Amino acid sequence: MKIILPKPCQENWETMTPQEKGRFCAVCSKTVRDFTEDSDDEILDFFSDSSSQNVCGNFYESQLNRNMQYSWVNSLFSKFAIGFVLTAGGIISTNAQENDSVKKSVLSSLQGQIICLSAAPENTILRPSTRGMPSSIQGNNEPLWVVDGIIVDAKTVKDLNPKKIKNLEIIKGNSAVAIYGRDGNNGVIVVTTKKGFRKKN
Structure with missing residues (x-):
C-alpha cells in the first residue's frame, strides 16, 4: 500500500x-x-x-x-488473501474455508x-x-514452517497454491517452544491444506 x-x-x-x-x-x-x-x-x-x-x-x-x-505476518496473510486480526495471545488461527467469501485481503x-x-x-x-x-526472524532465524505436520522451508510454503490452504495458525512465545522445542524460538506458522501435503524429495 x-x-x-x-x-x-x-x-x-x-x-x-x-x-x-x-x-x-x-x-x-x-x-x-x-x-x-x-x-x-x-x-x-x-x-x-x-x-x-x-x-x-x-x-x-x-x-x-x-x-x-x-511485518512478516501481514505479508504472509496478504499472500493468501485472508483477513485476520493479530492479537497479543499465544496462538492466532484463521480458517480459509470460512473466509472463501473474502476475496480481498484487509x-x-x-x-x-x-x-x-x-x-x-x-x-x-x-x-x-x-x-x-523484524530483524530477529530474518535469514536463518525465520519462523518454523509446518505444513500438515511436516517441517518445511519458506520456499515450499511460498510455492503452495493459496486455494488449497484450509487453515493458517501462528504459534508464538512460550506456546511455540513448549510444542516444538528450540526450533520454535522464533514462532511457528502451521499450515493445514485441504487434501494433505506431501513433501517432495
Missing part, C-alpha cells in the same frame, strides 16, 4: 488546535490525525478498521508515495475508504514482501 495525497491540505498544522491524537482544523471542521510517529504497521492497522473513514492525516514526506513495509479493502488519502492499485498492495520482517 502507498499513501498518496492527491489534494494536500493547505492549512498550517501549527495553527490547528491540539487534541489527543492530532489537531482540530477549524477550516475543515474536523480532526486531523497525526501519523508522524506511527510505524507502517500501525498505520496499516488504523486504516484496516472499517470505521476509519473520511480521515485527514498529518504525515512526514518520507511516509508518502512509497511501498509501505509490512489491505485491499482499504481501497476507496479514505477521502484525504488514497491507496495504490491492488497489484501493489498485495505484492508479498519480507522487507518489513
Whole structure:
C-alpha cells in the first residue's frame, strides 16, 4: 500500500488546535490525525478498521508515495488473501474455508475508504514482501514452517497454491517452544491444506 495525497491540505498544522491524537482544523471542521510517529504497521492497522473513514492525516514526506513495509505476518496473510486480526495471545488461527467469501485481503479493502488519502492499485498492495520482517526472524532465524505436520522451508510454503490452504495458525512465545522445542524460538506458522501435503524429495 502507498499513501498518496492527491489534494494536500493547505492549512498550517501549527495553527490547528491540539487534541489527543492530532489537531482540530477549524477550516475543515474536523480532526486531523497525526501519523508522524506511527510505524507502517500501525498505520496499516488504523486504516484496516472499517470505521476509519473520511480521515485527514498529518504525515512526514518520507511516509508518502512509497511501498509501505509490512511485518512478516501481514505479508504472509496478504499472500493468501485472508483477513485476520493479530492479537497479543499465544496462538492466532484463521480458517480459509470460512473466509472463501473474502476475496480481498484487509489491505485491499482499504481501497476507496479514505477521502484525504488514497491507496495504490491492488497489484501493489498485495505484492508479498519480507522487507518489513523484524530483524530477529530474518535469514536463518525465520519462523518454523509446518505444513500438515511436516517441517518445511519458506520456499515450499511460498510455492503452495493459496486455494488449497484450509487453515493458517501462528504459534508464538512460550506456546511455540513448549510444542516444538528450540526450533520454535522464533514462532511457528502451521499450515493445514485441504487434501494433505506431501513433501517432495
